[in-house]
Amino acid sequence: CSPFSSKRHGSWSGMTIHKHASSGKGKHCTTWVGGFHHGRWPGPRDQDTRAACWSRVVRKAERCLEDAKAADMCEEPATAQRKFEEAARMLSVVPNGQLRAAEAWADCGRAGLEASEPFDALVACELGLQLVPEHWRCGMTSALALESLGLLNIAEERLQAAARVARNDRDTLSAALEGLRRVKARLVQVEKGDAQVLVEEIQRIGSLLGDKEAGYWISCVGECSRTAEGQAELVQKGFLQHSHQNLAKPAEVARRSSVVALRYRINKKLQRYLSSAGLLMGVVDKCVLPKAVSHPMADGLLNHDAWQTLRQKRIAVVDSAVPLEVVAKVQMELQALRSGGVMQNDTNDVCNPLQEAKYLPFAAGNAAQQFREKCPTTMQVMQRLAGLATILEDELGLRLAVPQSAMAACYPPRASYKMHLDSYFLHGCKDDIPRKVTVLLYCNHGWEPRQGGELRAWEPFDQGRGVSQRIEPLAGRLVVFMSEEIWHEVLESHGDRYALTVWIHDRERAPLALL
DSSP states (O other), X not given: OOTTOOGGGOOOOOOOOEEEEOSSTTOEEEEOTTSOEEEEOOOTTOHHHHHHHHHHHHHHHHHHHHHHHHHHHTTOHHHHHHHHHHHHHHHTTSTTOHHHHHHHHHHHHHHHHHTTOHHHHHHHHHHHHHHSTTOHHHHHHHHHHHHHTTOHHHHHHHHHHHHHHTTTOHHHHHHHHHHHHHHHHHHHHHHHTOHHHHHHHHHHHHHHHOHHHHHHHHHHHHHHHTSHHHHHHHHHHTSSOGXXXXXXXXXXXXXXXXXXXXXXXXXXXXXXXXXXXXSSSSTTOOEXXXXXXXXXXXXXXXXXXXXXXXXXXXXXXXXXXSOHHHHHHHHHHHHHHHHTTOOBOOTTOTTSSSOEEEEEEOSSSHHHHHHHHHXXXXXXXXXXXXTHHHHHHHHHOOOEEEESEEEEEEEOTXXXXXXXXXXXXXXXXXXXXXXXXXXXXXOOTTOOGGGBOOEEEESTTOOSSSOEEEEOOOXXXXXXXXXXXXXXXXXXXXXXXXXXXXXEEETTTSOBOOO
């Protein structure tokens, strides 16, 4: 485990070499991650041919490194970033090339920062740390990228780790400690409510989110800051501390809450970048068309009345959608995953810091096979839930795509989820996760009201101001709702509350897998 890695980023998968069938009969060709194609894959006994192939890869990578350094000299950071990335991807698959690849990833991250691309810079450094967990340059550069993103608390963790790794190198240690002092001082200023610092953070993070998305959140926060009722709503959503609720000036409340809200959104955007790079499973999986995951038993999950309710009210609840004995097996499998440390929480998620979750693959591939062996019943249930996509297209006239993983989650005692939408696309967040329909199955055998954890949902587009319904997390209960329309929250749990969630995406905005 890398000293620079953080639990909140979840489980990261390794780099892979993708093989595909060639046009030649009985042969295979390999496309290297960095785009290098060397033709026929050498057999295990053909050591000379294999060595020659690796040599060609290394020479090509070295040419990319030379081009990258030349671009550096000409102050062309975008070109340097691209060339360092090409070299890193090639070196990462060469035997004993991990250290050189990590060096290239560190240079790629540095160039990314110089090109004002902190998301790309951070992804590059994480890929380098995946190869060499104690690579101090990757760790330092990732900390600088996190600082640029406004995620100061995670940057502080990375700098502390960098200082530990570099304790025997005076210059490196000095740089890490200097960065640590700078970030800590900034955190203190933010906590004290320094108006100028808060405005600078709002401007910095807002520029990374884009005018529309940042404008939406700043506007919403500003409106709520004007009244006591609105400030209470900000506290409820996790964007304002209780101790700041009664500040004398609404502008002070607005500045503090805006920083928290924008950090929340930038963290979500970062997760999408990490997921796209294969470093974080589940957030933006490559999707498949509904017909690829159709299931013969999906049709029985919702009856005629439930479909009618979903069309009209945009949310439907079905009891006993899955038999209790099946739910009991799923709950046992999820408990085993949790006890094994597989489920983790995201402390940087102000709306939902205590939930423990894990995205589990249910489509094809080695990861899905491992999951199938550990959790066979959960796998079957997830596949059945994903099979709803085909029927949703027919019943609601949608064009959908299905991610290849679903989320298993546990709300331990005191956990809750503040009021939110599962996708803010209709509110100006055009690059938000393209969720269209949320499919939720409760797995709480023997649940009682004293255990809490109810789902509270409002009518479409009603942001918590009208009538709501409370939905108890009963075993086998299925809840289906429109992700962009239904504001909802999870009330405080007083026991361990388990659920499976499959999000079905809008095909027009979803990344599709090539099958």
